[in-house]
Amino acid sequence: MKTQNFTLKPANKTFTFIAIFMVALFAVNASYSQTNERTITGVVSNEDGPLPGANITLEGTNVGAVTDGNGEFKFPKKLKSGDVLIFSYLGYETQKIIIDDKTNYITLELTPDMVEMIGDLDTNTPYKTKRRKS
Amino acid sequence: MFFLVGFLNAQVSNFSDIDFKKADSVALSNHGEDLTSLPELSFKLTASLTTDVERFRAIYRWVCTNIANDYGLYLKNNRKRQRFKDDSLKLEEWNTKFRRKLFKKLQKKKRTICTGYAYLVKSLANFANIECEIVQGYGRVSTTNIKTLDLPNHSWNAVKLNGKWYLCDPTWASGIPKPKTGKFHFKYNDGFFLANPKLFAVNHFPIESRWWLLEDNIPSFEQFLNAPVIYGKAYKNLELHNEPQQMHHNIKKHGKVTFAYVLKNSINTEDVKLLLDDGFDNSKTSPTSISINNTCLKLEHQFNKTGFYDVHLYLGEDLISTYTVEVTNN
Numbered sequence: 001m002k003t004q005n006f007t008l009k010p011a012n013k014t015f016t017f018i019a020i021f022m023v024a025l026f027a028v029n030a031s032y033s034q035t036n037e038r039t040i041t042g043v044v045s046n047e048d049g050p051l052p053g054a055n056i057t058l059e060g061t062n063v064g065a066v067t068d069g070n071g072e073f074k075f076p077k078k079l080k081s082g083d084v085l086i087f088s089y090l091g092y093e094t095q096k097i098i099i100d101d102k103t104n105y106i107t108l109e110l111t112p113d114m115v116e117m118i119g120d121l122d123t124n125t126p127y128k129t130k131r132r133k134s
Numbered sequence: 135m136f137f138l139v140g141f142l143n144a145q146v147s148n149f150s151d152i153d154f155k156k157a158d159s160v161a162l163s164n165h166g167e168d169l170t171s172l173p174e175l176s177f178k179l180t181a182s183l184t185t186d187v188e189r190f191r192a193i194y195r196w197v198c199t200n201i202a203n204d205y206g207l208y209l210k211n212n213r214k215r216q217r218f219k220d221d222s223l224k225l226e227e228w229n230t231k232f233r234r235k236l237f238k239k240l241q242k243k244k245r246t247i248c249t250g251y252a253y254l255v256k257s258l259a260n261f262a263n264i265e266c267e268i269v270q271g272y273g274r275v276s277t278t279n280i281k282t283l284d285l286p287n288h289s290w291n292a293v294k295l296n297g298k299w300y301l302c303d304p305t306w307a308s309g310i311p312k313p314k315t316g317k318f319h320f321k322y323n324d325g326f327f328l329a330n331p332k333l334f335a336v337n338h339f340p341i342e343s344r345w346w347l348l349e350d351n352i353p354s355f356e357q358f359l360n361a362p363v364i365y366g367k368a369y370k371n372l373e374l375h376n377e378p379q380q381m382h383h384n385i386k387k388h389g390k391v392t393f394a395y396v397l398k399n400s401i402n403t404e405d406v407k408l409l410l411d412d413g414f415d416n417s418k419t420s421p422t423s424i425s426i427n428n429t430c431l432k433l434e435h436q437f438n439k440t441g442f443y444d445v446h447l448y449l450g451e452d453l454i455s456t457y458t459v460e461v462t463n464n
Binding site: 053057064066086088090091113118120125127131 | 169173174203205207208211215229230232233234236237241247248257260261270273275277278285286287288289311363365366367413442444453456458
């Protein structure tokens with residue numbers, strides 16, 4: 001019966017070391033990107049193009065950003081995967097974006113809230129029956 | 135059954151153990167804030183309050199006391215909606231154009247019409263994680279021409295607090311514009327906050343029937359149009375408007391009309407007056423009989439002269455409701 005030789009040759013040793021190093025590096029990199037806090041930037045638009053003045057808020061906090069004249073923003077707090085950004089603008093549907101491993105730049109178009117605008121007024125004027133003039 | 139009880143109790147008295155002073159003072163301390171960031175405004179109005187009803191109260195109170203009703207916008211919208219009412223494409227086109235204009239005006243000038251109030255209350259509540267909806271429908275006031283009331287004309291809110299839906303009307307609670315000058319006067323009326331759905335049903339007809347929040351006796355549109363006119367002060371003084379359920383009454387000379395209400399607070403008999411207007415004269419008079427049993431108010435009035443009367447109920451100085459009575463010879 002042939003015995004296996006587990007002693008590595010010098011070339012193999014180098015290869016194994018590199019392999020372990022790379023696996024370790026990959027593992028560290030994967031966990032790094034999951035907990036990595038990043039600066040998120042992006043652009044918000046509406047049906048007319050870039051939308052200045054749109055609000056971006058981190059869910060559950062009062063931390064937020066406002067889009068500039070080009071509809072662009074840079075979120076002031078570094079964010080991690082799982083954080084939720086709320087995009088809003090008066091008259092438009094609020095949208096939520098969940099930050100994942102790959103989120104760095106967000107491009108978002110807000111859609112108008114299709115609510116029908118109506119309005120009647122209250123009044124204190126006493127009711128008056130219209131009467132025929134006699 | 136639990137569901138029905140839920141509806142029956144959907145009113146502000148459910149929160150009688152809560153003092154809204156703190157929520158109101160938060161609204162006051164944020165008076166004049168602008169609408170550039172609704173999430174931030176919502177945060178400012180709610181962060182220091184501990185219950186959802188107080189958080190909602192601060193939002194509602196802020197909207198009612200900071201947003202003005204725009205009479206010009208109202209008139210313009212009414213004109214266009216009437217003009218395009220039989221042309222759905224043009225009506226939709228107008229709605230889109232008007233919606234943009236309205237939101238811009240709301241944001242920059244803090245002026246709007248009903249849907250703007252309801253929209254803002256809903257948005258701010260939603261940012262505070264409170265479920266709130268806009269209710270679209272028909273609202274009726276003393277000057278509403280019921281013959282031309284063929285398009286929805288009013289918006290209000292339903293809000294879910296502690297698992298139950300409640301109604302409120304931020305537009306009518308905010309104040310009254312003077313039609314002659316168009317100038318809006320802020321005058322907060324607390325009666326529209328989480329009002330009794332049965333009282334609400336007298337002059338609010340929702341398009342979606344789930345927003346009646348009534349378990350039975352849901353009015354038809356015709357019944358709604360034929361209901362008595364009630365005023366803002368009715369919400370301040372009344373818990374319920376029980377009788378009569380129609381605006382108009384035909385009776386014979388010496389006949390009687392019966393009125394029945396549940397009051398929010400008991401009153402003295404001398405505070406109850408009817409103002410009778412026959413087109414020539416009007417005079418305040420005491421009803422023929424008044425009975426007050428705790429908060430139940432029952433009146434009868436006998437009409438001894440023929441004629442056509444507008445009958446206005448006053449409690450103290452407050453105009454509550456109007457009925458019409460035609461009295462003919464036997």
